Amino acid sequence: GETLYVGQYLVERLAQLGVTKMFGVPGDFNLGFLDFVEDHPKIDWVGNCNELNAAYAADGYARVHDGKLGVLTTTFGVGELSAMNGIAGAFSEHVPVLHIVGVPSTGQQKAKPMLHHTLGDGRFDAYYKVAQEITISQATLTSKENAAAEIDRVITDCLVLARPVYLMLPTDLAYERIPSARLKTPLNTQPPENDPDVENFVLDEIVKLVDEAQNDVIILVDACAIRHGVKNEVKELYERTGYPVYAAPMGKTAVDESYERYGGIYVGSISHDAIKEKVENAKLILSIGALKSDFNTGNFTYHIPVTRTVEFHSDHTRVQFAGFPGIGMKRLLPKLTQRLQPFKEGAVGLEVGKYIPEIPKEDTDEITQTYLWPRVGKFFKSNDVIVAETGTSSFGILDIPLPAGATFLSQILWGSIGWTVGSTLGAAYAAQDRGLGRTILFIGDGSLQLTVQELSVMIHRGLKPIIFVLNNSGYTIERYLHGMDRKYNDINNWRWTKLLETFGGEEGKTVKSYQVRTKQELSDLLDDQTFDSAEVIQLVEMIMPQKDAPRALKVQAELSGKSNRYAAEILTETVRLK
Amino acid sequence: GETLYVGQYLVERLAQLGVTKMFGVPGDFNLGFLDFVEDHPKIDWVGNCNELNAAYAADGYARVHDGKLGVLTTTFGVGELSAMNGIAGAFSEHVPVLHIVGVPSTGQQKAKPMLHHTLGDGRFDAYYKVAQEITISQATLTSKENAAAEIDRVITDCLVLARPVYLMLPTDLAYERIPSARLKTPLNTQPPENDPDVENFVLDEIVKLVDEAQNDVIILVDACAIRHGVKNEVKELYERTGYPVYAAPMGKTAVDESYERYGGIYVGSISHDAIKEKVENAKLILSIGALKSDFNTGNFTYHIPVTRTVEFHSDHTRVQFAGFPGIGMKRLLPKLTQRLQPFKEGAVGLEVGKYIPEIPKEDTDEITQTYLWPRVGKFFKSNDVIVAETGTSSFGILDIPLPAGATFLSQILWGSIGWTVGSTLGAAYAAQDRGLGRTILFIGDGSLQLTVQELSVMIHRGLKPIIFVLNNSGYTIERYLHGMDRKYNDINNWRWTKLLETFGGEEGKTVKSYQVRTKQELSDLLDDQTFDSAEVIQLVEMIMPQKDAPRALKVQAELSGKSNRYAAEILTETVRLK
Numbered sequence A, B: 001g002e003t004l005y006v007g008q009y010l011v012e013r014l015a016q017l018g019v020t021k022m023f024g025v026p027g028d029f030n031l032g033f034l035d036f037v038e039d040h041p042k043i044d045w046v047g048n049c050n051e052l053n054a055a056y057a058a059d060g061y062a063r064v065h066d067g068k069l070g071v072l073t074t075t076f077g078v079g080e081l082s083a084m085n086g087i088a089g090a091f092s093e094h095v096p097v098l099h100i101v102g103v104p105s106t107g108q109q110k111a112k113p114m115l116h117h118t119l120g121d122g123r124f125d126a127y128y129k130v131a132q133e134i135t136i137s138q139a140t141l142t143s144k145e146n147a148a149a150e151i152d153r154v155i156t157d158c159l160v161l162a163r164p165v166y167l168m169l170p171t172d173l174a175y176e177r178i179p180s181a182r183l184k185t186p187l188n189t190q191p192p193e194n195d196p197d198v199e200n201f202v203l204d205e206i207v208k209l210v211d212e213a214q215n216d217v218i219i220l221v222d223a224c225a226i227r228h229g230v231k232n233e234v235k236e237l238y239e240r241t242g243y244p245v246y247a248a249p250m251g252k253t254a255v256d257e258s259y260e261r262y263g264g265i266y267v268g269s270i271s272h273d274a275i276k277e278k279v280e281n282a283k284l285i286l287s288i289g290a291l292k293s294d295f296n297t298g299n300f301t302y303h304i305p306v307t308r309t310v311e312f313h314s315d316h317t318r319v320q321f322a323g324f325p326g327i328g329m330k331r332l333l334p335k336l337t338q339r340l341q342p343f344k345e346g347a348v349g350l351e352v353g354k355y356i357p358e359i360p361k362e363d364t365d366e367i368t369q370t371y372l373w374p375r376v377g378k379f380f381k382s383n384d385v386i387v388a389e390t391g392t393s394s395f396g397i398l399d400i401p402l403p404a405g406a407t408f409l410s411q412i413l414w415g416s417i418g419w420t421v422g423s424t425l426g427a428a429y430a431a432q433d434r435g436l437g438r439t440i441l442f443i444g445d446g447s448l449q450l451t452v453q454e455l456s457v458m459i460h461r462g463l464k465p466i467i468f469v470l471n472n473s474g475y476t477i478e479r480y481l482h483g484m485d486r487k488y489n490d491i492n493n494w495r496w497t498k499l500l501e502t503f504g505g506e507e508g509k510t511v512k513s514y515q516v517r518t519k520q521e522l523s524d525l526l527d528d529q530t531f532d533s534a535e536v537i538q539l540v541e542m543i544m545p546q547k548d549a550p551r552a553l554k555v556q557a558e559l560s561g562k563s564n565r566y567a568a569e570i571l572t573e574t575v576r577l578k
């Protein structure tokens, strides 16, 4: 029958799954494979400036590409290890990323010569062992007999489990020929069916609780609703039942924030009173896709007893104290929606707690955090993709409801600064594929320094994100956690408005850069129609006060200070060794 | 007795060992510890733009600081994993780097809450397991009782074994008080004594072979002679015996290259004939600190049989086929020198093969590789620190003998591009401490894009390296390995001469940038006294032909193509799947 190269098989599988971009950096162990990528009509090679940025890009691409995987290719050792933090972040935050690594030939892996990019001691499996700690599934191709099956296995795991996977592709194997017949069967990436008996039992239990709650039910949506692909199922549920719906920070935009019965973001003690009260007093909380990390829960301050909670997850369900392994939400939710529809009449009577911050009147001209977020809130349009970096940005933006169809990206559990730059690149591409709106990034001056070079890829690829740089002279979020006036929280100031030009743009033509120092300047820029239409990549440096932070960050810092404080802070003076 | 905090103990130990700089990036799990660093009178905190660059900086610092360790501090998960490739490189190339990671408190590590920077599944030991693969020794501090001993253990391993080590410092433990008495005993970082009986036997064996060789003996010096601190012992050996001495690429500048009986670089088949002949025909080769990696040996083309070789290593010796574990060169070499001194009279008669490339007369004005390296060779001064990035730079510079006291840095085994930028930062600091000359970097346009932001730290810290950027429109070294005209080997061109200004310098004042397009322009610049004196940081963009490579690279590409080639290259056409 027909045959093709193993490397082609891999690329072809990705194309079948709708992958349009592959990120990464070439290296001599992957160059041969990249020929197949470059020659493929449907997949575009996006060369990144470095591998960490490539991992971030694949992650951002997958997040916005709802249900498609992000892919990066790196080279043995030096490349793959550079990407580690990005891959680990995808693991932590449930993002399906395939990491393909070009590795020495199968012969070299047996003979173990002291090749470049090795540790020099013959351990050719060391990076594989590293990958085992931060990916959900791994394969090292060793023979053409099972290469296709192994490729299919890791790709399937990647999508079904929504976690990163690792694939070692030896130089010689990429060029072994195998039958192409297997490609005719598409991969099944749907979660398995639930056991019908258990599922029915669970449904009965939930309906009983809903009944007992006498319409005092709310829905709380979190990260895994997005990552495990149940946004539509959740929408059906809240629309057909009419129950008020709230989101955790990591679930922001899982629910359309313009929906009239959407109440806002719930973050335990950090929540606004109106929201906190409604959520915590509900008789029953249907919690969907919860990921209860410190920053996602107001430092573990949920005041919702287990007895009032049903938790829906990708691979299990929990009704009060009872766990039901294997009962996944993708199959369960539609059935639940059907069972709960009859309750709608009562449910819609429930009032939705809501808090929408207003643009404050302040004495100062400075661009404060309290001003910034409500103001940019008015700038957003439907279908915008909005990315917020860890720091004052990720905290500040939470309260601002985003328009219909908006997608929000942030890394609230993993929290690796610099992530948004690569991630914005990937997100912008996915937004393009999906016909979404503008891609808008908010990033601190500190964070941008980690991964800044990836702006050049955006420029050269003609992507048009708007990048708001919060120039507040350093690591403000950290000042609030520890060392308000410490030098280690300072950074080196850059000429931010020269970045795009330096990276190859034509200022005023292919790129535009702005600096704003006052509320008025910012507001005028946001009102400018040309700016608004985002026809070229734009960078806005906003000069902001150094020690200003959004309310949510201040409270969070308070809370985590308590659980994580340094003994020395309790002492009145630090005793120094003489 | 007197007490101090665990964090202070750690900083104090480093200060005792002569560490003057600590690199890294703050994060909430290390901020408390950084207070001790910032407050310490002898150690300076150098905040890097990102963690990979910090690891590279610590590596470069250690390499130039002969026998001192490089230190970086990062934060749990996001920070430490970002530094991985840098740490692995230090492992591969035998560089003593201490990686301190601020981690959650001991209580949190037991309770395992879903903290930010965790993988979200309670595995608090995952990063430790990762570190085990790429460091020689690890410690996670768990109680104040053994904290000091554990700190001492990993620091000692770091220096004695010349490899990176990993230290987890929990937030609470950094602030536990412990007795300071232990600090009064300095750490013993000398390698252990050799067993005298075995050592004598080995000496006798070597002297016998030398005798039989009838003065036809040469000395070949490699990486580990530098890393395991025997440069002085080696110098004594070659000066007192008079044997011709050669170096492998990774051993470049282990021997003063201005020494009259230094013959140049031996790289197997890639060597110049004059050198190759002398080395391979010698009756006996005293090989010191060999690290026989592919690029260090001309792709494993040493033509020196084991029967004519004595190998000296940090922890063992090999005489022909006989191995002597535990017989380390630091102790052995001085004794050998004494025993071999009597041979000097005969040895000095031996002629030294040498090859010194001349500046060629060429038809073209373009700055070619054959022109560049001999030309800059004339620009170097004694005690300069010269750093060459993987790419055409690392291959091109090999043939050029460097002046007396020069230090050469390159990453020939690990070969992670971008490494030189961070590493130049660390090297420049170490050079400052040691009163060395200018720090001069050669880096390709592709490589600089990976880690470019670290230039800003050099600018703001007032360091004054000279940075030569080889702008040859992409990944030229890779073109020679595979895909000469492939798009994946192209990069995005930047306005290189605007970089320093963008990162905060005052062009023409605190920073200077130049672009040269012809031999004449380059030559004039190199002759300029102000440029030569390197009073501010300077960047020189050199426009060079895209497909030009140094001779050594062309031959290496030839050789490695053979062992590592892609099947497809043998085929006349690539069959595509329809």
Ligand SMILES: Cc1ncc(C[n+]2csc(CCOP(=O)(O)OP(=O)(O)O)c2C)c(N)n1
Pocket: A389, A390, A391, A392, A393, A415, A416, A417, A418, A443, A444, A445, A446, A447, A448, A470, A472, A474, A475, A476, A477, A478, B025, B026, B027, B028, B075, B078, B079, B082
């Ligand atoms: C890779 C990585 N390194 C270090 C940290 C620790 N960290 C968290 S936030 C932050 C400072 C962010 O500063 P900036 O981007 O300027 O934000 P803002 O000032 O608006 O808070 C740092 C260093 C991290 N989260 N990730």
Ligand SMILES: Cc1ncc(C[n+]2csc(CCOP(=O)(O)OP(=O)(O)O)c2C)c(N)n1
Pocket: A025, A026, A027, A028, A075, A078, A079, A082, B389, B390, B391, B392, B393, B415, B416, B417, B418, B443, B444, B445, B446, B447, B448, B470, B472, B474, B475, B476, B477, B478
């Ligand atoms: C971290 C890392 N990623 C990828 C590679 C693969 N690689 C080796 S050399 C090279 C290209 C270097 O290009 P450049 O710096 O422009 O050098 P030149 O053109 O002078 O050869 C690449 C991508 C690597 N060695 N390390």
Ligand SMILES: [Mg+2]
Pocket: A444, A445, A446, A447, A470, A471, A472, A473, A474, A475, A476
């Ligand atoms: Mg900031």
Ligand SMILES: [Mg+2]
Pocket: B444, B445, B446, B447, B470, B471, B472, B473, B474, B475, B476
């Ligand atoms: Mg280049």
